[in-house]
Amino acid sequence: MDDAGTVAVAGWTTRPRPELRLHVNDIVLDPVLVTRHVRRDLRSSEPLGVIALFDLSDLLASFDPDDCTIHLAEMQDFTEIQGNRLSGDAHRLVEIGVDETFFALLRLIAGRHVLLSDEKTGRDICARLRPTQSAGRETENHVLAVDRCQSTAAGQGALVGWFMPAAASTEQLCALAIEDEMVVPVDLLPGTMVRADLAAYAPRYRFTGRDGYGGGWRFPRPPSGPVRLLLMIPGENFAPGVIVSAEQVEPADLAQNLTTATLGIDDIDARARLRRAMLPDRLPDPQPTDKDAAIVPMTGDTLLVLDHDLSDHDLRDVLRRIGPHLPGRLRLHLLRPRLSTVLRNGIEGAAREVATGLTYQSAALTITAPPQMPARVVFARSATLFQFDPAQLFALQPTEPRVMLLDPIGTVMATPAAQADRFARDLLPFALSMDGPAFFAMLDQIPQCFLTEEARIRLLVEQLMVQDDAALSRVDAYRYFEGKTGPHCQSFADGRDWHAFDAESRRAILEAAL
Secondary structure, eight states: OOTTSEEEEEEEOSOSSOOEEEEETTEEEOOSEEEEEOOGGGTOSSOOEEEEEEEOGGGGGGOOGGGOOEEEEETTEEEEEOTTHHHHHHHHHHHHSOHHHHHHHHHHHHTTSSOOOOHHHHHHHHHHHTTOOOOOSBOSSEEEEEEEEEEOTTSEEEEEEEEEESSOOSSOOEEEEEOSSOEEEOEEEEEEEOOGGGGGGTTTSOOOSOOEEEEEEEOSSOOSSOOEEEEEOTTOOSSOOEEEEOEEOOHHHHHHHHHHHHTTBOOHHHHHHHHHTTSOSSOOOOOOOGGGGOOOOTTSOEEEEEEOOSOGGGHHHHHHHHGGGOSSOEEEEEOSSSOOHHHHHHHHHHHTTOTTOEEEEEEOSSOOOOSSOOSEEEEEEHHHHHHSOHHHHHOSOOOSOEEEEEOTTGGGOOSHHHHHHHHHHTTOOEEEEEEHHHHHHHHTTSOSOSSSHHHHHHHHHHHHHHTTOSEEEEEOOTTOOOOOOSGGGOOOTTSOOHHHHHHHHHHHHHHHHO
């Protein structure tokens, strides 16, 4: 039985339509799904193998396997099932079950009919599949091509390709993403991409003109090893499927390729589904943790997390502008993949001008907690620092989180929730200043599922606004200048930049949660 309350019964029968029932005390359940498969150990080409799924989700609140009487019935034959088998048989099936039944179970997991949330079972599946040889991509029964299969270090991935069977089948192409310790289903969309260029295969395989497929997945945590995909061919009972290695790429490259691929999907809902497959089911509400209680000296360093969205030559002017308002030494983390010569010269020049001291810490598109925790963290874009008051942003007092945002009409919002909703909906320019340990403790609770760190920090700021835990100050700059330089401002094939891409990801998560 899985965590969703689905009981899978695996075995074999000679009946074409087995009349299976599950008796749980006085309750009789019919199967919600019955699948058949061929088993070579039975020396028959008929699909004698069977897996039946029973839904016990309505009984989970009061269901205790040790206190229930469970019987499996076929016609008038009853077989008692001990409660411990509901949890132990899954491991035995994965470890020593016949290949065909094991492969059939994998198809059910890929189709999300069975929820695999037991990490030990996932590791057992990975171990059994590790030495498995890949099936052929082109046979007399099918041809399968993978144009692109990519994943990121955070665990998001996507693949694009095409598939053509020789004969029609009621089954669908399905897939699993596998790494050393985790197995997750791939949300595969077969027959959704227009591929008129495959017409030459028509004499040998079924050509529909929409034989392209796309798929996406997301591991619950960053993978610890190489990622492989197992694509299971419809009607192929004697082999697990085609195994493909995923190429590890940067998140922006994955987003660019995904955007280009979705342009070939006419169905808007299918595009959104492919996008949601790479995102978490819901976004957390970051909360303060025990680490926030650490006593931090108020005269310590300030860490500036800077999204430099102006010309490289302007960095020195940005740092020069905030220099007179710094309460102590400034440490700089630049949200750039690397330092250019111009950026390095700008930092070195500003370091000679900032009286309190300036230390370059790092340049990366992600934010990680430094070994030495700063007393305060300030996040802003360079264009924002030019137009907001840096004295208010870098001041020692008040000690509570401070949020400055461009919102001339924000005062009409009656409640903190309404203010936070407008902040998230309209992507208002902002700057944040808050206690260093509290900042990193809350940021760590937000998954790395976006292209920009600003998207994660926006969630943090939104939560501070909802709980009324931040001092808000609004900037009435009616002629606000928005920076258009830097990696976050690069456009994808559909014209959106990284911030717009993240905003759409956020909307997709919220819509899926409704």
